[in-house]
Amino acid sequence: MIFIIDNHIDRCEVSCIHPKQVEYARSNMLDDDTVLSLANIFKTLGDATRMKIIYSLMLRELCVCDIAAVINASESSVSHHLRLLRTQKIVKFRRDGKVLYYSLDDDHIVSLIKEGLDHVNE
Amino acid sequence: MIFIIDNHIDRCEVSCIHPKQVEYARSNMLDDDTVLSLANIFKTLGDATRMKIIYSLMLRELCVCDIAAVINASESSVSHHLRLLRTQKIVKFRRDGKVLYYSLDDDHIVSLIKEGLDHVNE
DNA sequence: TAGACATATGAACAACTATTCATATGTCTA
DNA sequence: TAGACATATGAATAGTTGTTCATATGTCTA
Numbered sequence: 001m002i003f004i005i006d007n008h009i010d011r012c013e014v015s016c017i018h019p020k021q022v023e024y025a026r027s028n029m030l031d032d033d034t035v036l037s038l039a040n041i042f043k044t045l046g047d048a049t050r051m052k053i054i055y056s057l058m059l060r061e062l063c064v065c066d067i068a069a070v071i072n073a074s075e076s077s078v079s080h081h082l083r084l085l086r087t088q089k090i091v092k093f094r095r096d097g098k099v100l101y102y103s104l105d106d107d108h109i110v111s112l113i114k115e116g117l118d119h120v121n122e
Numbered sequence: 123m124i125f126i127i128d129n130h131i132d133r134c135e136v137s138c139i140h141p142k143q144v145e146y147a148r149s150n151m152l153d154d155d156t157v158l159s160l161a162n163i164f165k166t167l168g169d170a171t172r173m174k175i176i177y178s179l180m181l182r183e184l185c186v187c188d189i190a191a192v193i194n195a196s197e198s199s200v201s202h203h204l205r206l207l208r209t210q211k212i213v214k215f216r217r218d219g220k221v222l223y224y225s226l227d228d229d230h231i232v233s234l235i236k237e238g239l240d241h242v243n244e
Numbered sequence: 245t246a247g248a249c250a251t252a253t254g255a256a257c258a259a260c261t262a263t264t265c266a267t268a269t270g271t272c273t274a
Numbered sequence: 275t276a277g278a279c280a281t282a283t284g285a286a287t288a289g290t291t292g293t294t295c296a297t298a299t300g301t302c303t304a
Contacts, residue, residue, distance in 0.1 A: 017221065017280085018188050025178045025192045035170050035177070037242045038235070043168030048154075048161040049292080055157070056147045064251060066140050070147045077293055079252055098250045098301050099139065108241035113160070115237055119230040120159045139250085171262080186281060199263055201282055220271050220280045 044088055045112065049073055050081050054104065054113065057091065061103035166210055167234065171195055172203050176226065176235065179213065183225035 030038070045051060052071040056062060064082065068075045082102060085091040092105035104110060152160070167173060174193040178184060186204065190197045204224060207213040214227040226232060 017185055021182065021184060022188050022191045025181060025184060025188070028177075028181050029174065029192065030177055032170075034239075034242060035173050038238050039168050039170040039173045041168075041238055041241060042164045042166075042173075044164075046161050046163075046165030046168040047292080048157050051157050051161045051164075052151065055150075055152055059147060059150050060143065062143060062147060063139055066144050066147070069144045070151065074294070075251075076253090076295080080292075083252075095301090098248095100251065106241075108237070112234065112237055112241070115230070115234055116160050116163055117156075119163060119228075119234070120156060169262080196264070197281075198265080198283090202262075205282075217271090220278095222281065 041088075041109075041112070044084065044090065045109070045116070047081075049077065050085065051113075053078060053081055053085065054090065054109065057102060057104045058110070061094075061101040063099045063101050067102065163210075163231075163234075166206065166212065167231070167238070169203075171199065172207065173235075175200060175203055175207065176212065176231065179224060179226045180232070183216075183223040185221045185223050189224065 045054075049071065052073075053067055056067055056070045062070065064078055065075050067082075068078045071078070082091060082093075086093070090104070090106045090109050091102050093100045093102045095101075167176075171193065174195075175189055178189055178192045184192065186200055187197050189204075190200045193200070204213060204215075208215070212226070212228045212231050213224050215222045215224045217223075
């Protein structure tokens with residue numbers, strides 16, 4: 001007589017110890033798009049150069065080369081970062097002749113940063 | 123007669139258009155350590171897997187393999203991320219026999235995420 | 245309209261990061 | 275005390291990201 005033992009039968013795809021709690025946590029989980037958007041905002045703020053750029057714009061609008069001077073970075077680097085911040089609607093700009101003036105365009109971001117600062121300063 | 127022209131004389135290290143405004147923005151700038159810490163928090167939250175891990179712990183503590191099941195990731199990957207979150211004091215754990223239960227250990231982080239969610243949901 | 249200037253953009257490269265696989269550690273139980 | 279199990283850890287790899295350099299674009303002025 002042959003016994004075929006299949007111990008995969010009552011295993012879920014990913015093994016887990018507490019199926020009930022897994023189900024519970026899963027039911028509360030954000031959908032993938034939301035997680036991605038959420039992580040994306042934080043990723044944008046998670047670079048020191050970008051953080052400085054945003055922070056330099058807290059008081060007033062600045063042109064690109066002034067931003068570069070304030071944070072001590074190359075204009076090219078600043079420009080690349082500004083593009084990213086632009087596509088995420090975190091900054092906006094206006095043109096005055098040859099000069100582009102950038103300014104903050106998202107209050108949520110500012111309060112996120114302030115909240116983050118509270119955390120850093122414990 | 124020889125003229126020596128040094129056009130570096132009245133240029134600041136980084137050229138800028140509006141020195142006054144640069145000075146003003148500079149006076150308001152965060153010091154480097156603060157910027158780095160700040161960016162670091164956001165960087166930690168800026169990864170989808172870590173975001174899911176943190177979010178899965180919103181309701182209750184979970185063990186490693188349950189977290190892995192909830193977010194559909196390998197236990198090894200989860201373990202690596204948990205180490206990072208541990209060193210940043212974002213999660214803590216308690217041991218019960220072979221099983222380690224992780225839970226959130228930082229209210230600031232939770233409110234940061236909530237604030238971020240407000241932003242995503244506009 | 246040519247040249248100067250502010251900024252943008254693309255490509256290349258170096259540094260960093262997340263995941264995986266293999267292995268180690270620590271705890272329980274037979 | 276050996277083996278099973280949950281988790282941690284290290285090394286290797288693939289993908290991502292920031293910076294730089296070279297060049298392009300758009301605007302002003304002589």
